[in-house]
Amino acid sequence: MGHLYQLAIIGAGPAGIATAIESYVLGMRDIVLLEKDENHNATIRKFYKDNKRVDKDWKGQKVELDGTIYFMDGTKESTLDFFDQLLDNEVLELKTHTEVQKIVKIEDGFEVFIAGGSILAKYVVVTIGRMGKPNKPDYKIPPSIKNQVHFTLDACGTDEKIMVVGGGDSAIEYAVDLCEKNEVSICYRRGTFRRANPTNQADITRVVEAGKVRPLLNTEIVELESESGKVKVLFSDGAFELFDRLVYAIGGTTPSGFLQSSGIQEEDGKPVHDENYQTNVSGLFVAGDITQESGGSIALGLNHGFAIANYIIGLSK
Ligand SMILES: Cc1cc2nc3c(=O)[nH]c(=O)nc-3n(C[C@H](O)[C@H](O)[C@H](O)COP(=O)(O)OP(=O)(O)OC[C@H]3O[C@@H](n4cnc5c(N)ncnc54)[C@H](O)[C@@H]3O)c2cc1C
CATH class of the missing domain: 3.50.50.60 (FAD/NAD(P)-binding domain)
Structure with missing residues (x-):
């Protein structure tokens, strides 16, 4: 079998990047971020209008930041620059154009399936958001x-x-x-x-x-x-x-097919997880918008990443 990463993160949005950075800051090495798009933060790039005001307390959700990433109000452009800088400052492997199809539990961790191959990792965090599948109306679009x-x-x-x-x-x-x-x-x-x-x-x-x-x-x-x-x-x-x-502009949907094929249970339209964001599959976590019924926020995703990083570091000691 190939190289075993310590941590593989699926999706390089705010929650995925935060999980990677906070884990790195806490001493974890050998982290890979897998992103299906051509660059990180596809949701912000595609769904935010140019020069959009980015609110930290999005939808009125007041969030105190727990981790080391200091995020504040800005614009679409300043937010993307901010994440660029975070990624530039740490030694993380970001693999773009890499869509994960499913995650399978193996003896020492997980096999993460991508087109034409797979990646092995001890722990996996799924942060794929909900905007890969924007909500569509009930009636037909001819x-x-x-x-x-x-x-x-x-x-x-x-x-x-x-x-x-x-x-x-x-x-x-x-x-x-x-x-x-x-x-x-x-x-x-x-x-x-x-x-x-x-x-x-x-x-x-x-x-x-x-x-x-x-x-x-x-x-x-x-x-x-x-x-x-x-x-x-x-x-x-x-x-x-x-x-x-x-x-x-009516929100996004839980990627149920992906969750099911990876053995993650769902309840009320959300993946089941404990207080550490660990799913029913031990070692497999979920974070960010995917854990929220009707959309989270950047700051919430950052906090999920911090919480997961702390928990996984605790497990590895
Ligand atoms: C129009 C709009 C405006 C918003 N404005 C604000 C705001 O002002 N302030 C705020 O805090 N929040 C705002 N939000 C919400 C915020 O964007 C989300 O809460 C946040 O992006 C969620 O982060 P995430 O990391 O969970 O998921 P996402 O940001 O959705 O990132 C998921 C990433 O995973 C990738 N991915 C998906 N599937 C796969 C796969 N199978 N394999 C590999 N990669 C995959 C995607 O390409 C994407 O890059 C807004 C949302 C929208 C739609």
Whole structure:
């Protein structure tokens, strides 16, 4: 068999990087971070709009940082720079373009399966987040309009008629950003944006009052169709409207297939774990958004990483 790493971390987002750094700081060596994308922090790169404000207390969740990583409010760009610096400062092995398919328990640890091979590790931490699978609506998205229905802002241009679907912080941030150069509506099934943080509530109120975003509150979509090259949106009250694009910002899903194939049990849509984030498989841990029912935060992920690092170091002594 090949080289046995002490620690393999699946996913190089905030929780994965924190687990690696905190373990290194506590004296562990031979750590590998496996990331399926071309660089670390794919969620931040793909789902955050450019220049997005990054709040430490995301969604109003106040988190005291436990570990050695000092993270504070910033922007998408400063946050990515921050993680770049963390990775540059420590001797960690980051393998990008490396998607893990499943994890199998073996005698001395785990065999972590990637395309064309496997990696061996004594301990494994799964920090793959929930945004690999953004939540999709219950109704069908017809193939003819797939190129006009999105889950990030990447494809959005200017002077388009766009509807953002959702009413949480991400949806509001998308709508506020898009309305500078587009005609924007925001469709939300609730009657207010009260679930968003105070800054985003103030931002959405400002753009709505300025007539830059049209709120469609207490509004449910029941069907999408294609009409004249546009997205035809049918609402539950029988009304319909045409848009150039739709952007859904309705969170992410637990990667159940991955968890099941690795023998990790799930309960209420989350992997089962103890107070040290260890799953039902001894030596196999979960951290970050994957442990949260409806999204965590960067700071929470950092704390999970610190807690796991401490626990594993304790086990190795
Ligand atoms: C639009 C938006 C705005 C947000 N704004 C804020 C904010 O202002 N402040 C804040 O604190 N939080 C914010 N969040 C939440 C925050 O981004 C998450 O809580 C955080 O990124 C979770 O970290 P994580 O490490 O658990 O997972 P992620 O950041 O999702 O990282 C998971 C990583 O695992 C990789 N991966 C997935 N599957 C595999 C696999 N099979 N093999 C290898 N690698 C894999 C992914 O490519 C990714 O890089 C926001 C989220 C969104 C979507």
